[in-house]
Structures are given as structure tokens and as C-alpha cells.
Amino acid sequence: MRDGQPGALILLRHGESEWNATNQFTGWVDVDLSPKGEQEAAAAGRMLAERAERPDIVHTSVLRRAIRTANIALDAAGWSWLPVRRSWRLNERHYGALQGKDKKATLQAFGEEQFMLWRRSYDVPPPPIADDDPYAQTGDPRYAELPAELLPKTECLKDVVVRLLPYWYDAIVPDLLAGKDVLVVAHGNSLRALVKHLDQMSDADVVGLNIPTGIPLVYRFDATLRPQVRGGEYLDPEAAAAAAAAVANQGR
Numbered sequence: 511m512r513d514g515q516p517g518a519l520i521l522l523r524h525g526e527s528e529w530n531a532t533n534q535f536t537g538w539v540d541v542d543l544s545p546k547g548e549q550e551a552a553a554a555g556r557m558l559a560e561r562a563e564r565p566d567i568v569h570t571s572v573l574r575r576a577i578r579t580a581n582i583a584l585d586a587a588g589w590s591w592l593p594v595r596r597s598w599r600l601n602e603r604h605y606g607a608l609q610g611k612d613k614k615a616t617l618q619a620f621g622e623e624q625f626m627l628w629r630r631s632y633d634v635p636p637p638p639i640a641d642d643d644p645y646a647q648t649g650d651p652r653y654a655e656l657p658a659e660l661l662p663k664t665e666c667l668k669d670v671v672v673r674l675l676p677y678w679y680d681a682i683v684p685d686l687l688a689g690k691d692v693l694v695v696a697h698g699n700s701l702r703a704l705v706k707h708l709d710q711m712s713d714a715d716v717v718g719l720n721i722p723t724g725i726p727l728v729y730r731f732d733a734t735l736r737p738q739v740r741g742g743e744y745l746d747p748e749a750a751a752a753a754a755a756a757v758a759n760q761g762r
């Protein structure tokens with residue numbers, strides 16, 4: 511918390527999930543952290559305690575890999591008592607009919623161009639998931655109050671920007687402008703959407719942006735909420751660069 515200037519924003523992608531480890535498209539499927547992911551979450555918490563502002567409030571998606579990452583990191587930092595809010599608007603991008611599919615097999619079946627269009631293009635969503643697909647969210651009680659037209663069956667990154675921004679402006683920006691430091695624990699593509707917005711990246715440039723698991727990324731702002739450093743500052747920049755390159759190469 512600080513006087514007269516916006517608080518800091520700390521972004522944290524969940525630790526490695528079970529399906530990151532097995533290289534499967536995940537999206538809204540509610541997989542757990544892998545043992546390595548639990549370790550990454552604890553290490554992120556220790557890094558935060560040593561090198562970052564203590565947040566005044568924490569936000570997570572409603573997916574357990576983000577929720578558990580936040581819990582483990584906060585516990586490791588000694589901050590388990592912090593208030594936490596959750597929203598589906600911070601969820602991973604819905605990966606449509608690709609949810610559950612092996613990334614390498616998908617690359618081999620559809621080729622590099624189509625694979626990368628689905629993974630990284632700004633406005634081409636994967637095919638929609640069928641309601642009776644075992645990896646669809648049909649009947650999931652956590653989305654029961656969402657009107658059917660808001661519950662996605664697939665999303666491109668542009669769709670994520672559109673559903674994320676109301677939460678950004680209504681739930682996060684007021685705290686930042688009040689000088690509070692905010693931790694957001696979310697996902698590779700929901701954080702890509704947020705970083706695109708913060709850095710005013712072009713649709714073309716965001717294609718090359720990859721967010722590593724478990725390494726806190728800190729944004730500090732000027733009075734008009736423009737980032738002081740474009741792209742923010744990773745607390746472990748070398749590890750972040752290596753891990754982001756590994757994310758970019760998934761499937762190969």
C-alpha cells in the first residue's frame with residue numbers, strides 16, 4: 511500500500527499442471543498441479559516474500575491449478591491470511607474441442623500452421639467443444655449462475671480480452687488506484703490477454719508472447735496506470751526467459 515500513486519500488480523501463472531507435464535491442451539479442464547508445479551508455487555511464494563511488495567489483495571481464477579498455486583505461494587510467503595477473490599473471468603482460455611488432446615499429436619495431425627493458429631493467433635478460435643465431450647464444462651456447478659451465452663465453448667485470445675476486461679476495470683483497477691498492491695494468480699493465456707492490454711501490444715506482437723509457469727511478474731505504474739517498464743519485471747528474469755521459450759516450443 512502506498513500514498514498517492516497506484517499500487518503494484520504482481521502476475522503469477524500457476525505452477526506446472528498435470529496436463530502441462532503430459533503436454534495436453536487444458537483450457538477450462540480442472541486439472542491439478544503436478545508435484546513440480548507445487549514446488550514452483552512454493553518457490554514463487556518465497557521469491558515474493560523476499561523481493562516484492564506484500565499484496566493487499568489476491569485474485570485467482572476458479573480453476574484449482576491457480577487456486578492451489580495461490581494457496582501454496584501465500585503459505586510459503588507467510589501471507590495465508592490475505593483476502594482472496596475469484597472469478598471465472600481470470601480462467602485460462604477455453605481451448606474448445608482441443609481440450610484433453612495431446613499437443614504433439616495435434617501438431618502432427620494438423621501441421622505447424624494450423625497448430626500455431628489455434629495456439630497463438632489473436633482471433634482464430636479452435637473448433638467449439640461438444641456439450642457431451644468428456645472435457646466440456648456442461649453442468650459444472652461453478653458456472654451454474656452464468657447465462658448460457660457467457661459460458662464459452664471455445665475462445666481465441668481476443669475473446670479472452672473481452673471477458674477479462676470487465677473484471678480488470680471493476681475489480682482490480684479500483685484497488686490499484688487506491689494504492690493497494692494486488693496479486694493475480696491465473697493462466698498462460700488469461701495473463702497474455704492482460705499483458706497485451708497493459709502494454710498496449712498489437713495483435714501481431716502478442717503472438718510471440720509466452721508466460722512461464724510459477725515466476726512472478728511485477729508491474730509498477732505511473733499515475734495514469736501506464737506501466738513504468740513495458741513488459742513488467744520478472745523476479746527471476748533468466749529463469750523466466752528459459753521457461754517462456756519452453757512454452758513457445760510445446761508440441762515440438
Ligand SMILES: O=C(O)[C@H](O)COP(=O)(O)O
Nearest residue numbers: 534535536537602629698
Ligand atoms: O490450456 C493450456 O493447454 C495451457 O495452459 C496453455 O497452453 P498453450 O501455451 O498451448 O496456449
